[in-house]
Amino acid sequence: MSSGYSLPPAEHAAFAVTSRLLSCLVTEGLLRAFYVPIDSDAASGALVVLSTHLMSEHPVIDRALRPRDVFAIVPLRHAPMTKGSTHKQGQAVGLVDPLDMLPQVYELSEVAPTDDKNDALKSAILSRLTPPPWEFGRYTSLSDALEPVRLWNKFVEGLLLDQTLRETIEKELRSSLNWQREAFEHPPRCPSLSSPAIEWEQSLVAGHPTHPMHRARSMASVPSSYDWYHPRIRFACVPRSKLHISGDFEQKMRGLVESTAAKVGKSLPTDADIVFVPVHEQQISNILQKFDDVSILDSEISVGALAQSSIRTVIVPDMPGVAFKLAVGVKISSSLRTISHFTADFGPRFSEQIVPKLVINPDILKVELEPASAVYRGDPDTVKHLTAVLREEYHPREGECLIVCAALLEMGHEGLQPGVSAIEHILNLDTPDKKAAFLDRYIRLACEALIPPLLYNGVSFEAHAQNVLARFDTTSGELLGFVVRDLGGLRIHAPTLRESTGTDFQFLPGHCIETATLEETYPKFYHTLFHNHLQRLIRILGMHHNGLGWEMLRTHLQNVIPVDHPLRKAWLAPENAFVPGKCLLRMRLQGVYRDMVFNPFPNLIQYSPERA
Template structure:
């Protein structure tokens, strides 16, 4: 394999974008146990081995007959040895339990059992070596079999979806989302943000994302729901939108706390911009909305009055797009706005349940939780509004939340705030932009420096978010987009974290009441409610280990040697009492797997608020690649 084919940065942005989405799709197919992936070692190439992705027809069991080319959906050369199932029984290859995009070479082969005429074969040496590897016992590959590089995740997705009998409409919807993801990812590669510096303000870090979620199959999907037009990448600046104003009769709204008082600075700034006062009719409530949402408001809420564009305000969008800063009006506050745009697999509106819960949880629950305020600051939601339409799927399009904005005051406290997602990003423009930000900014140029940095970071992460789980039965969704790391602005030492967004909380109400005396005030059927404490532990495991720490440990080069996970285990053993249920749930040697969130299964089931889980390998007990496996 040529050197240029082994480095992502050397690929054309279009090819690189195709691989980014295809790798995430294959990762989900294998890790969520939708398809079986078998690992076979391969010699003489940069790849350590290959993942043979079997079709759905043979993935549900280990057949006695030999596998042939029709049983193979795709073949992926692997740069590193993945995690294997502890109970794998197929002697034709090791069953893979977790396949991460970073395990893969930037190349995916689709398999054509009957060959293809008049096609120039790429990567001849490698494809020949792969077919030779697949000639051992248990394999029966015809000499006519051809391996060709995959040109789109849609091809693999549609072969899989059709094979399991997925509804044609859903199959097409998800195909379109993959196409969107590739399109927007290509634009991101072609127009990379500048490499942020430690001295860069917090908003620059929020807007420095090149790829985003490391394993979500639709990680870059941007789907604008009708009546919005389908904006092409670059035609609308999602990071610098405008704030618009509407007014709705008070009787048509559900308002939590003093929403109107919090919006007064916005209205004043809008009036100043327009050179005339905002006139609000008696009995109406002014609501700030994202400019993209005006079309949805006019389409769904006939009683709403939309103020002219001259009353608009400039916004700075954070990573989530719908959470925005309004620097002309707010210093200590920010807005979370409902936006009818699908990012990844969720429409970024605000449900009535979330609008109801957030301010109440902030006021009633946050102050009594077992959390060290010196280490973790909670971005409280202070007030909200949502339409009273009886159909929540419509009501969610007219909603807003006022939230604390600690990042705006961080420099006054001598802190630099960095959204944790940005720490693992690379591919930026500028000097050393191809180096992960955490390595570049903190000068982690040796393994020992990286271990020390990880040790401090993971220890403080646990000290921030484990106490509420251990004592109160409350797990924050502290994945890296919801967490901001607080660093000393002079020494760069980690001081703690800020946690924001309550939509992915997991709360066991009985434990919360028993330990704090507070009865959780929520709307019936809310997705945050846990039936038992194991449910709380499951949410925490996925967000902290599978999502947050796994990617960080991998980019620090501390995954395959097991040293990063050794650091994690040491701190967990220090902080979790051995007689607590959480110790057995996570640290018991018998816990080979843990239930974790399945993005692709959820999308196929039309779910995003409620989670589907499948057994994933327990990364906490991972000890690195055995030399015999490599």
């Protein structure tokens, strides 16, 4: 998901990481930036990102800006979303997306590069950065600055940041760069409407659209050649008294283990107090190190699995209809992919007590339930390494296919034209009218499916593109509805939930899912559905900068949200031109994962070209 498909894989990967890093730095307000229009057929203008030390200066910069004040310069296809203020340096930028950027990143230089094929574009940029207010002296050229790690170190030079954290983030950026290069060098083929859902899960090329560590995978004991999509699932023997078990977890796992052992002619422990817990093969060393009373069954008593897009959730052909969400001590996108005791406790109870009572249209939205789980009892920071959740997989009906939405938004598949997304390819969306018709239906169904539980039950699903699956008619290609999964990332206002369902549902003390007010459920929903999910679809179908996609969204929100509901004001009222935006990089700098960090972002819902 990048505009750099004209570049070789290594440079393309560098741009993919760098563009995300710059997007976060600017949009999250970690660095200031101005948009400067230029006279060029190649770009509408330039994003001039200012250096770290200028964050401490007065909001209105009234002095000349010199070379050391400029962090990076990026040519843009279209104007970014601004903060609504114009300065002598340009328009203050509020939100810039990687897809806004052309695949070049520059720094000021005293030395002109030789044989520069982008000379005309660079000249157009420099011709607008003249005194006043720009005073660059001998720095009259632009040099390439695609390397993300160097830009990261340049950014943190001016910060009081713990050295260990600084080095850790640098390693994560390097990992993201390496894995992204691998994906660009060996891209998957694009599946079709007749492909099984798991092929779509494993067809991601770039993954998260804005996270700088979007492709990072870090686990010290695992070789870089390990195939995360095809792991083996082993089984731990855990004393029943040491586990908190929900649902029919024990019975299901015993049945799977007994049939597996019988196939290979192996005997099982005879201790009746043992419960078999599935574990990822790469998690075994962590488990044996942390849990003295846990053993692992013989390696022959194991099952092959296919990982979904999240890597830690797998399906097992020997147990169809069930997905295993397993703790794995691997960092993906800078977060450790373990499973908390909160998640293990919450999913089965919420699935049984609440999901059947939610205000949902079952024709257009299905919820994948989490009926069973097991988690070791004890210190939360330890037990998260030995947790398993069983999820019921939605089974498509005859003539229906299921596709994880993140896969639809990907580009760069083997054999496809550069810049053509999977959704454009499989549905032959080759005209503006076709794209508009599809997008309008997609947005309408998404709003009608996912917003009612928020409105009437106080339940915010985590509706980013990896947690939502689209259901299509395999013959006509018509979008039928959605499936939402993963109950671990919800936000819920308990009083609204209890009143609307008539159920006195309880939360474990300290569980981040529970919010103090109804309004606190809104930012997570906005981030996942609008900022992460729909923004990407609107952009790849070419309906962001002309505002048409956001006009569609406003229309459908007005149809779904009652006039007197506070959600309508929060998203649609003119005075709410800015909304709380989730800050991925700020969270990483603060070392938090489950606790959200928000900063004001321009409200995408209200976007129009006139108000950019």
